[in-house]
Amino acid sequence: MSMRRAGAPAVAAAVAAxxxxxxxxxxxxxxxxxxxxGIYFVAILGLNILTGYTGQISIGHGAFMAIGGxxxxxxxxxxxxxxxxxxxxxxxxxxxxxxAVGIPALRLSGVYLALATFALAVSVxxxxxxxxxxxxxxxxxxxxxxxxxxWLYAVSWACAALGFVLGWLLLRGRIGRAxxxxxxxxxxxxxxxxxLPIYKTLAFGVSAAYAGVAGSLFVLWxxxxxxPNEFEILLSLKILIGAAVAGLGSLWGVxxxxxxxxxxxxxxxxxxxxxxxxxxxxxxxxVVILIMLVLPNGFAGLLWRVRAAxxxxxxxx
Amino acid sequence: MGRWGRFLAALTGAATVAAVAVTAAMxxxxxTPGVTAKQITIGGTFPLTGIASLYKTIPTAENAYFQYVxxxxxxxxxxxxxxxxxxxxxxxxxxxxxxQLVEQDHVFAIFGSLGTVPGLSTWGYLNAHKVPQxxxxxxxxxxxxxxxxxxxGGKKPWxxxxxxxxxxxxxxxxxxISQNFPNxxxxxxxxxxxxxxxxxxxLRIGLGAxxxxxxxxxxxxxxxxxxxxxxxxxxxxxxxxxxxxxLPQQTIGALVTATKIGWHPDATILSNVSAxxxxxxLAAANGADVNGVISTNYVNYATTVDANTPGxxxxxxxxxxxxxxxxxxxxxxxxxxxxxxxxxxxxxxAGKNPTRASLEKALHSLNVADPFLYPGIKLQTSKTDNFxxxxxxxxxxxxxxxxxxxxxxKLYNHLR
Numbered sequence: 001m002s003m004r005r006a007g008a009p010a011v012a013a014a015v016a017a018x019x020x021x022x023x024x025x026x027x028x029x030x031x032x033x034x035x036x037x038g039i040y041f042v043a044i045l046g047l048n049i050l051t052g053y054t055g056q057i058s059i060g061h062g063a064f065m066a067i068g069g070x071x072x073x074x075x076x077x078x079x080x081x082x083x084x085x086x087x088x089x090x091x092x093x094x095x096x097x098x099x100a101v102g103i104p105a106l107r108l109s110g111v112y113l114a115l116a117t118f119a120l121a122v123s124v125x126x127x128x129x130x131x132x133x134x135x136x137x138x139x140x141x142x143x144x145x146x147x148x149x150x151w152l153y154a155v156s157w158a159c160a161a162l163g164f165v166l167g168w169l170l171l172r173g174r175i176g177r178a179x180x181x182x183x184x185x186x187x188x189x190x191x192x193x194x195x196l197p198i199y200k201t202l203a204f205g206v207s208a209a210y211a212g213v214a215g216s217l218f219v220l221w222x223x224x225x226x227x228p229n230e231f232e233i234l235l236s237l238k239i240l241i242g243a244a245v246a247g248l249g250s251l252w253g254v255x256x257x258x259x260x261x262x263x264x265x266x267x268x269x270x271x272x273x274x275x276x277x278x279x280x281x282x283x284x285x286x287v288v289i290l291i292m293l294v295l296p297n298g299f300a301g302l303l304w305r306v307r308a309a310x311x312x313x314x315x316x317x
Numbered sequence: 318m319g320r321w322g323r324f325l326a327a328l329t330g331a332a333t334v335a336a337v338a339v340t341a342a343m344x345x346x347x348x349t350p351g352v353t354a355k356q357i358t359i360g361g362t363f364p365l366t367g368i369a370s371l372y373k374t375i376p377t378a379e380n381a382y383f384q385y386v387x388x389x390x391x392x393x394x395x396x397x398x399x400x401x402x403x404x405x406x407x408x409x410x411x412x413x414x415x416x417q418l419v420e421q422d423h424v425f426a427i428f429g430s431l432g433t434v435p436g437l438s439t440w441g442y443l444n445a446h447k448v449p450q451x452x453x454x455x456x457x458x459x460x461x462x463x464x465x466x467x468x469x470g471g472k473k474p475w476x477x478x479x480x481x482x483x484x485x486x487x488x489x490x491x492x493x494i495s496q497n498f499p500n501x502x503x504x505x506x507x508x509x510x511x512x513x514x515x516x517x518x519x520l521r522i523g524l525g526a527x528x529x530x531x532x533x534x535x536x537x538x539x540x541x542x543x544x545x546x547x548x549x550x551x552x553x554x555x556x557x558x559x560x561x562x563x564l565p566q567q568t569i570g571a572l573v574t575a576t577k578i579g580w581h582p583d584a585t586i587l588s589n590v591s592a593x594x595x596x597x598x599l600a601a602a603n604g605a606d607v608n609g610v611i612s613t614n615y616v617n618y619a620t621t622v623d624a625n626t627p628g629x630x631x632x633x634x635x636x637x638x639x640x641x642x643x644x645x646x647x648x649x650x651x652x653x654x655x656x657x658x659x660x661x662x663x664x665x666x667a668g669k670n671p672t673r674a675s676l677e678k679a680l681h682s683l684n685v686a687d688p689f690l691y692p693g694i695k696l697q698t699s700k701t702d703n704f705x706x707x708x709x710x711x712x713x714x715x716x717x718x719x720x721x722x723x724x725x726x727k728l729y730n731h732l733r
Contacts, residue, residue: 028420138510223442
């Protein structure tokens, strides 16, 4: 434990320093990829709070990303709102939506909750087709201007850092303890005075707010263009896979999960034999199976194991 | 060792990443991106895989024409290097691929990229970076209009299309019906998105007062592959003219269904994006009665009635040498050749050392016949006209499963 306390700030400082220097070493294309990693970081962080810390599975976070993304586009397109100002608006709206989804979810758990959120992920991207006058239909909507790669990099990683610190503060205190208590045993939590409805819906709301911000940034990443296909079920699954790679119930693996889903399309573009068309799917599937076999607790689990190994070795503190 | 050891390790890691990144970032940049003394690099995104992969013959044909030009000395001594990227018709793939083409491959222009939605996803970005987005393969009218008037987020002067726009085409169908079938009962099948709705809106304008003759209009969701119920509903409404504004698969399904339920309308009209010879033969093979089906066309079908024109002969020679796997019955091959021809022509007129601005200028002062287009059709643009192809010829299918398109009437100019 003392190792972790001492090492964590140093690692965090090194990562922060690296992130500050990185964009000036990259060309625009790689800045774009680095921004995508930051955006996935925010989304995975949010999902981790819900699934990893509170034990509620969601395959529907793409739906909250869609709500956040469309919020940004509509505010920018129809009202010319400053793009930065649309981020808290998206967070607030998706928080409310998350709570609204969390209330019926109180009656569901495990695979039933997973299916309900799956339905959400499938149905929300259909809304722009239904209300095409307002939401642009299948042609999508655009923000009133596009942002530079550097702008997006700075904002998405600032959101990632802010989200990380807020998440850490939230989870280390009373609320985090309540979340974990709900995850480990609802019965025990309730009998210790933890209100299940309040904490479960709160977790949904907070998690959705993260996804909403990620969705806003995601739309800015696609050049300010929101379109139903961007938020298809595959996006929700990507976030879930990222969270599994990261390791549920820990904040330290999130960056690895984000790097995995952010870089994979680029890395798998030249898979031998399979080719670029299906390489991504195959690599995705293969890595997920591998991780579930070798690292059932994701990258965070690996960190814990390494830490435990160092700790038990004689001669180190 | 604990704390500092790890800090040092992190720093070493950071330094390694930084060093690699600096090395990667050190690439050469010339004054005009993509243009060297010997080569001009351009790139485009296309659905080589996925739901729209029927269109993958277009970039192959385009590249065949560029190879032909390169083997004949290139453009002012520069060979064209065409980078083809597969976005599977998915805008989240188009965005990073286009960014990569512009900022890593340093292309001179984005050429021919296919699809409305993929095009929209890079529209603002390419215009903000003043990268020519040339000859987008989609027929929406905003590509043309938004070069001069402010659309979402300002004017988009760096974008130009190629093919005739959808509403302009369907206005001609409206006119044709009201002149030839003044008392028709019209049934319309259209795709429930902006592609189908724009077509439908154009038809109503073309019909004028006779739009009241539309007895039923049925839409289908793009994910529905065979719109049978809609066709049945149109027949039940008593329609004797069937108008189909659908993608290839649904068009084929609708034609087959109509024949199967014993419906033989006085006229059937198809949008030309689905009126490919290959598609019509497929419909006939599946039992549809396609004789007399009407559509419009603008390319020079190298295999049929125009086979003896110089353009058709050149098309055959180029495809035989550079892309023998392509089938000239597939009108998209002629489309690709024609689009590539226009690009090369503009490049030849963009000065000895072309810049992005001089290319745009050349693209906006066209007045020339494209040999791969229907004889008589000219590419015409100006400072205020951003629609290169604006003429169409009506055509009628003749001969069932082994038939072909038969052009009739005069060349029509687009209605605006």
